[in-house]
Amino acid sequence: MALTFMDMLKQAQANVTGVSSQEAKKMIEENPDTFVIDVQDATDAGACGLIQGSANISLGMLPIRADLELPQELRDERLADRNRPVLTTCGAGGQAALAAYLLKQMGFTNVAYIEGGTAAWKESGYEVKMY
Secondary structure (H helix, E strand, O other): OOOOHHHHHHHHHHHOEEEOHHHHHHHHHHOOOOEEEEOOOHHHHHHHOEEOOOEEOOOOOHHHHOOOOOOHHHOOHHHOOOOOOEEEEOOOOHHHHHHHHHHHHOOOOOEEEEOOHHHHHHHOOOOEEOO
């Protein structure tokens, strides 16, 4: 049976940790090495804004950028350490959950997603940088 987006989302949410915006902010403050990745396509991330200090790596490119067996020019070195704390986000949290689950499957040991995504981050009164 084919999976729907909602099926994949439920599977992801059952296998990775979701954190609130407040918890995410605390994690970032307590460990500045936390890598925050916005997995929206660049145009969508630009419209929503990016969490300060985050990187925009689209969900489609994330497994390529995180694959240590691909040529170095295709990888993102910030994803080389599988133990580095990683938080994923997107506009509303769905793609972020999928991204966190994908990274967990790729061997990341400390990965979570921001519940409600960047929208929830902004609703909590936290800043984003606009493009």
